[in-house]
Amino acid sequence: MLEAFSNFGISWLDPWLLLLTASGTLAGIYVGAIPGLSVTMATSILISFTFKWPVNDALALIAGVFMGGVYGGSRTAILLNIPGAPSAIATAIDGYPMARRGEAGEAIGLTTVMSVFGGFIGIAALAMFAPVISSFALMFNSRDYLLLxxxxxxxxxxxxxxxxxxxxxxxxxxxLIGMVGLDPMTAEGRFTFGSISLMGGIPYIAAMIGFFGVAEALVQLQTLDVPAIKQKIDRVIPRLSDIKRYFWLAVRASGIGTIIGALPGTGGDIAALLAYDDARRSVKEPEVPFGEGAKEGLVAPEAANNAAVGGAFIPMLTLGIPGDAVTAVIIGALFIHGLKPGPLMLVETPHLFWFTVGNLALANIFLLIFGLTGTRLFTKIVECPKAILIPLIIVLSAVGTYAIENNPVHIYWMLLFGVLGYFLKTYGFQVGPIILGVILGPMMDSNYRRAMIGARGDIGEFFWNFVSHPISLILSIAFVLMIVSQTPLWPWLRKSIRKQN
Amino acid sequence: MSGQSTRRPGELAFICLLTLFSAAALWQAYGISGFSGLSQPGVFPMLAAATMLASCLFILASTLRTRSSREPGESVVFWRDVLPVRLLVILAMVALYLYAMPWLGFVIASGLFLFASFAYLWRKNALISLALSAGSLAAVYFLFRIVFEVVLPQGKLLPAGVF
Incomplete structure (x- = not known):
C-alpha cells in the first residue's frame, strides 16, 4: 500500500514531471479546442517525439494531453458551436446557446469544474477496479483475447x-495492414512482395499520423473559408449554488462516463451523448429547456467525457484492449517503451500503474487551474485561421513520422495513408477502427493461432471451446449480439417479441 | 443499413476500387499458405481480406441502390467538392516537400513548403507569409530539435552540420 502511494506521488514531487504534466495538460486543452487538431492526432505525433524519453516522462506528457484534450473540445463547442473533439458534440447543444446569450464565461467555468469532478471519479474507478479486473483477466484464454x-x-x-x-x-x-511483414511465429513473409523494407512491416506510427494528421488536414481544406465567430467572455468562476445544484447529476453522469469509457471500443464521445440523453430524460424541469442553453446539458456530457478517460484506462491497462482511438495510440506508446499492457502489467510493473493513476489525478488538477484562467488569450488562439494551421499540421506530421526511425520511406507511407484516409473520410468511413485493427491485428492473429493449436487444429473443438467455458461464452454471446444487432434480423426479432407481449 | 439516399460524387468508383483491392488482397493472402492448415500464417490475413471483400460487396450493393446527384452533373461536383484544385495543389506541394526533404534538409524544405502554402492558402502579403513561415519554422525547430532533441533530415545536398 505504501509502495503504491509512493508511486502515485512520483509525478507530484518531481519538478520535471510536474512541468511535463502541466505543459501536456495546457497543450491538450489548446489541441482539443482548436478545430482541426484532434487529441488522437496530437498524441500520435507526440509519441514519435517521446519514444526515446524515459517512460515516466513520456507517460506524464501523454496523460496531460489526453486529459486536457478531452476537456478542450468543449471550449470551441461553447464559443463557436464547433466541437473541437467528438466528445464535445453534446456540449455544443446547450453550450452554444448559452454563449449566444452572453453567458460563455459561466458555461466555460461550469464545464471546467464538472469535467474535473468527472475526471476524479473516473480515476478513482481506475484505482479501485483495475487491480480486480486485472486479476480476473489472468483467467482469460487466448480465444477470449481474440474475442475482445x-x-x-x-x-x-x-x-x-x-x-x-x-x-x-x-x-x-x-x-490487414498490421499483418504486413514477417510472421512473428514462423518468420514467413506476408504481403512483402520480396521487398526488404516491407519485411519489417508497415510502421504503424506512419499509419496513425497519416490517417489522423494528414487526412484530417486535407479534410479541413474543405472548410477553409468558414469565418471564425468571436465571443466575449466575462465571469468564469462558477457559482457555488450551481455546483451544489448539479452535484448529483454530475455524480450520475460520471458513473455513466466511467462505465462507457471502460467498455472496449467506446470512449468519451459515446459517454457524453449517453449522459446527455440520460439528463434530458431524468431532469424534469430544467430552468431553461434542453437545446436552448440548459446548464444540465453542459454538466452531464462534460462530467461523463472526462470520467471516461479514467474508465478507458481500465481495459487498456488490464486487458491490453484500447477503449477508443486515443487509447489505441497510447497502447502503441506503451509498446514502443517495451511495456506490454495486459493482466501481467499490474503484476510485473505495478509501479507504472500507480504512476499513471497519480499522473492522471495531477493532470486533472492542472485542468482546473488552466481551465479557469487564461480564457482571453485562449479566444485569440482558437481564432487562428485554418490556412495557417493546415500547413503546420503537415510539417508536424512529417517531423513526427521521420523522427521514429529517421527513414524517409516512412513519410511516403504517411502521405499514402493520408490520401487514402481523406477519401475514406469523404465517403463516410471511420479511420479509428483502422488504427485499432493495425494495433490489435497481430495480437488477434497470434491468439487465434494459439487457440487453434490448443484445439489441435480441429475446427469443431475450436468453436466448442468458445461456448463451453463461461468467460468465452459470455464474450461470444456479446460478439454475436453485436453482429445480429446490426443486421435486419434485429428489428424483426424485436417486432416479433413485442407482438408476442 | 446505410442511411444516405443520394450517392456522393465518385463514391461508386471508390467503392469499386476498394472491392478490387480487397479481392487482390484475398488472392495475395491465399498465396501465403493456401488452405494447408488452420493455424498457418495465411489464415488470419485471409479472414481479414475476406471480411473486407464481403463488406465491400455489401457497401457496393447499397451504394448502387442510391441515386447519384444529377444537378449539376456528378463529375462537376466531384471536381468541385471531392478533388478541388486547392486540394490538388496542396497535395502536389506536400508530395514535393516530402520528396525534397531528404535532399534539401528539414529546414529549407519546410521553410519553402510553409511559405508556398501560406501564400497560396492565406493569400496575404508575401512579406507577411514570409515572416509567418520563418516564425513558425523557428518555433518548430526550437521545440523539436532543441527541446525534444529530434534528429531532423540534414539534406544530402547541403554540407554536413549546417543545421
Missing part, C-alpha cells in the same frame, strides 16, 4: 461510423 479484440474493433466501427459494413471494412483493413 474483435468486439473492440467492431464497437468502434459500428458506434461511430455511417454503417456497420463500413466499420467492418475499416477494422479488417487495419488488421
Amino acid at each position: 479484440g474483435l468486439i473492440g474493433i467492431l464497437l468502434v466501427g459500428t458506434l461511430s461510423g455511417e454503417s456497420f459494413a463500413k466499420g467492418a471494412f475499416a477494422g479488417a483493413l487495419g488488421v
Whole structure:
C-alpha cells in the first residue's frame, strides 16, 4: 500500500514531471479546442517525439494531453458551436446557446469544474477496479483475447461510423495492414512482395499520423473559408449554488462516463451523448429547456467525457484492449517503451500503474487551474485561421513520422495513408477502427493461432471451446449480439417479441 | 443499413476500387499458405481480406441502390467538392516537400513548403507569409530539435552540420 502511494506521488514531487504534466495538460486543452487538431492526432505525433524519453516522462506528457484534450473540445463547442473533439458534440447543444446569450464565461467555468469532478471519479474507478479486473483477466484464454479484440474493433466501427459494413471494412483493413511483414511465429513473409523494407512491416506510427494528421488536414481544406465567430467572455468562476445544484447529476453522469469509457471500443464521445440523453430524460424541469442553453446539458456530457478517460484506462491497462482511438495510440506508446499492457502489467510493473493513476489525478488538477484562467488569450488562439494551421499540421506530421526511425520511406507511407484516409473520410468511413485493427491485428492473429493449436487444429473443438467455458461464452454471446444487432434480423426479432407481449 | 439516399460524387468508383483491392488482397493472402492448415500464417490475413471483400460487396450493393446527384452533373461536383484544385495543389506541394526533404534538409524544405502554402492558402502579403513561415519554422525547430532533441533530415545536398 505504501509502495503504491509512493508511486502515485512520483509525478507530484518531481519538478520535471510536474512541468511535463502541466505543459501536456495546457497543450491538450489548446489541441482539443482548436478545430482541426484532434487529441488522437496530437498524441500520435507526440509519441514519435517521446519514444526515446524515459517512460515516466513520456507517460506524464501523454496523460496531460489526453486529459486536457478531452476537456478542450468543449471550449470551441461553447464559443463557436464547433466541437473541437467528438466528445464535445453534446456540449455544443446547450453550450452554444448559452454563449449566444452572453453567458460563455459561466458555461466555460461550469464545464471546467464538472469535467474535473468527472475526471476524479473516473480515476478513482481506475484505482479501485483495475487491480480486480486485472486479476480476473489472468483467467482469460487466448480465444477470449481474440474475442475482445474483435468486439473492440467492431464497437468502434459500428458506434461511430455511417454503417456497420463500413466499420467492418475499416477494422479488417487495419488488421490487414498490421499483418504486413514477417510472421512473428514462423518468420514467413506476408504481403512483402520480396521487398526488404516491407519485411519489417508497415510502421504503424506512419499509419496513425497519416490517417489522423494528414487526412484530417486535407479534410479541413474543405472548410477553409468558414469565418471564425468571436465571443466575449466575462465571469468564469462558477457559482457555488450551481455546483451544489448539479452535484448529483454530475455524480450520475460520471458513473455513466466511467462505465462507457471502460467498455472496449467506446470512449468519451459515446459517454457524453449517453449522459446527455440520460439528463434530458431524468431532469424534469430544467430552468431553461434542453437545446436552448440548459446548464444540465453542459454538466452531464462534460462530467461523463472526462470520467471516461479514467474508465478507458481500465481495459487498456488490464486487458491490453484500447477503449477508443486515443487509447489505441497510447497502447502503441506503451509498446514502443517495451511495456506490454495486459493482466501481467499490474503484476510485473505495478509501479507504472500507480504512476499513471497519480499522473492522471495531477493532470486533472492542472485542468482546473488552466481551465479557469487564461480564457482571453485562449479566444485569440482558437481564432487562428485554418490556412495557417493546415500547413503546420503537415510539417508536424512529417517531423513526427521521420523522427521514429529517421527513414524517409516512412513519410511516403504517411502521405499514402493520408490520401487514402481523406477519401475514406469523404465517403463516410471511420479511420479509428483502422488504427485499432493495425494495433490489435497481430495480437488477434497470434491468439487465434494459439487457440487453434490448443484445439489441435480441429475446427469443431475450436468453436466448442468458445461456448463451453463461461468467460468465452459470455464474450461470444456479446460478439454475436453485436453482429445480429446490426443486421435486419434485429428489428424483426424485436417486432416479433413485442407482438408476442 | 446505410442511411444516405443520394450517392456522393465518385463514391461508386471508390467503392469499386476498394472491392478490387480487397479481392487482390484475398488472392495475395491465399498465396501465403493456401488452405494447408488452420493455424498457418495465411489464415488470419485471409479472414481479414475476406471480411473486407464481403463488406465491400455489401457497401457496393447499397451504394448502387442510391441515386447519384444529377444537378449539376456528378463529375462537376466531384471536381468541385471531392478533388478541388486547392486540394490538388496542396497535395502536389506536400508530395514535393516530402520528396525534397531528404535532399534539401528539414529546414529549407519546410521553410519553402510553409511559405508556398501560406501564400497560396492565406493569400496575404508575401512579406507577411514570409515572416509567418520563418516564425513558425523557428518555433518548430526550437521545440523539436532543441527541446525534444529530434534528429531532423540534414539534406544530402547541403554540407554536413549546417543545421
